[in-house]
Every structure is written in structure tokens, then in C-alpha cells.
Amino acid sequence: MKDRIEVVEKIMSENERLALENLNLLNTAGILGLNLMASPGAGKTSLIENTLGALSNRTRIAVIDGDIATSIDADRAAAAGAVAVQINTGGQCHLDAVMLREALTQLNLDEIDLLIVENVGNLICPAEFRLGTHRSVLIASIPEGDDKPYKYPGMYRGVDALVINKTDLLPFVEFDMTYFQQGVQVLSPELVAFPLSCKNGEGMDLWINWVEDELSGHRGE
């Protein structure tokens, strides 16, 4: 057990070091980095497609897609107009700073304003590995249910922005928004929340405004 703890600690501190290096790389190139996390099927790729649709005519966007298998998501991001790099984690349940570094070497950083990292679909492990991005964005999904902040506190803690996707399904499922947001509030009192539907576009404008504000802030405007 002692061996195991030492090995895990070594991996974590090495990850922290590399995350800081990644952050420096992004800062030097003037890139804003977002780490997009969610459970499987919450809508990470759909949100990326919508964001590309709204911003790619005036912002140079790259997408790094983490998946345990297939390049379905990277293909969708590329089809929507992004420079897309696929990371196949080989079964691993999260991205880490090493994987992000490797993917960054495949991009021309001087030609990017916004980097969106699509983490592996998982509500537990991605929270434990810092990548070196500037903002953590969590996507919740209405049909997942309103108890998720209570059941996955690690993921809901320390998030900068929370997208609450699939609001178009609210009439068809039981979801107590007050109960949900009370749970969120305790864990990340400072976060901004964006209820929206990637399907019908409602609420998307506020999310896009937030991304643009973050971009401006990052450029020092």
C-alpha cells in the first residue's frame, strides 16, 4: 500500500509540473485554454460544434479531443471547422498534462486564439488531473438528473463555468433546478451557469458571450 501511495504521489506531482509548463506555453502564444469536462453523452462535442459555428469566423479555434477509443469527436470538430487533434488515451479514464503536451506539439500555437480541450467522458477522474488550461468548464445534462452535484462533488468543485445542457428536455423529465443549483452553489459558489440547449440553440448566446469575454480578458482588452 505504501508503494502504491508513493507511486501515485509521484505521478500527481509530475502532472502538476507539466500542467504549469502547458499553461506557460499557452500564455506565451496568447491562447486561452478551456478544459471541457462532463459525463458521457452530456453534449461536449455538440457544445464545441455550436461554439465553432458562432465564433470560428472571427476566432482561430483548435480542439484537442480525448477519447478512450475512436476519433468520432475529433472528426466532428474538424467537420465544424476547427483544427482538431485526437488523443487516444488507450483506455485511460481522463486526460493528463503529459497527453495535452503531446497534443500541443501537433499544433501551430501561433495560429490559435482559443484552445478547447474535450476531456474523456467521465464525472470522476478528470477532476483530479490539472492540464494547464485557464478555465474549467463542466457540462451537466438535464436527463442525467438533479442529484449530480451531490453525488459527484469532486467534479463540481472548483469549476469556473457550468453549462446545463439539454434544457429542451426539461418538459419531459423530472429535474428540480433549485435543488440542483443549491448543490452546485455549495461546491463552486463563484461559477457562472449557462442553461442552454445545443439542439435548439436557446441560451447559447450567453455562453458565447462568456467565451468572448474570457478571450478579451485574456488578451488584456
Place this chain on the structure above:
Amino acid sequence: MKDRIEVVEKIMSENERLALENLNLLNTAGILGLNLMASPGAGKTSLIENTLGALSNRTRIAVIDGDIATSIDADRAAAAGAVAVQINTGGQCHLDAVMLREALTQLNLDEIDLLIVENVGNLICPAEFRLGTHRSVLIASIPEGDDKPYKYPGMYRGVDALVINKTDLLPFVEFDMTYFQQGVQVLSPELVAFPLSCKNGEGMDLWINWVEDELSGHRGE
């Protein structure tokens, strides 16, 4: 890295050994064990509630609930009439055979016919740790999307039964059942699939019949 691999291999083989012991414990007591896996919010607890509602008048059912925090699920199972034991994994993203053993010691095995283990909500890690149950049951959920077998092959491989929950939402989301089932077929050609809705009950009878058949088979009837 070598250290890390050795530690991981030691953990995995120790888990296999304990899983076999758990299986022997269940067999000695004449208990059928199901390992229920799914991503967050797919409906594990709702399926357990429905199963208890249909079977608890003629089958003695115990539920062991794995969660990284809270006892929400175990409380729901207990309210629905099961003997329920909560395992708090303390942040860990899956159950393992050690945790199941610990939970089994809290149950009177001679008074149980069916043990349902609700694994942690996660489409990656639970597949790697055998618990010692007889059947693996995966719950997919319609709003998660039809690409999940392709993106999470580890979890869809070697499954005995697949519940496809939330069919009541089929009219409101894009979900290509043929594409989905082709992906499933490649990974688990032998599995039985149960499209159903825990909300309105449609398709539930076939799932309940399967559980009863498995119980009969296990008793050697």
C-alpha cells in the same frame, strides 16, 4: 514506470483472487449476484426501484450501492424495500472485490436470493474490476446518444444483459437504434437487450422475466 506497472498488476491479480472468493460466498449461500454498471444518471437506481417493486414480494433482495459520496442511492433502495448497504468509495471511480467483500460481511447471506450491486456511475473504470457477481448488466440511456458502444468499448465488451433505458425520450432526441445495436453486437454478440422506460414502465416485463429466469437457472430449476 516499471514500479507503477508492477503495483497495478499486483492490485489486479489480488482483485481477481478476491472476486473468486466473493463468487464462492454467493454460491454457497445460493445467491444470484448482478453487477449493474452505467454512466451517471442512466438510471441504475431507478431500475433497482422498479425491480424491487416487481419482485420483492416473492424474492429476497439485497442492494449494495457504490458511490463516491452520499447515500442517496442506498436510501432509495431501502425505501423501495431492499436490505441496502452503502459503500462510499472515498472518491474512487469504481467498486472492486475488496469493497464488495467488506459490504457482504454486513449482510446476512442466508436471507438473500438476489444481490444487486450498483456500481459507481462511470463508463470506463468499473469494467476493469471483477467483483465476483454472476452477471454483468450495463444500462445505456437514450439521451446519452447512439455512439456510446463505439466510444466506450471496454464497458460494452463482455456484458451479459444491456438495459436501454429512457425509451420514453426517443421521440425527443436523435438516436439511431440500428447504429447503436450494430456497435453493441460487435462487442457483446451474446448479450440480451432490454429497451425499456423506468419512467412509464414500458418494456419492464421482459427485464423482470430475465431476472426471474436467471434466478431459476441459478437455483438449478
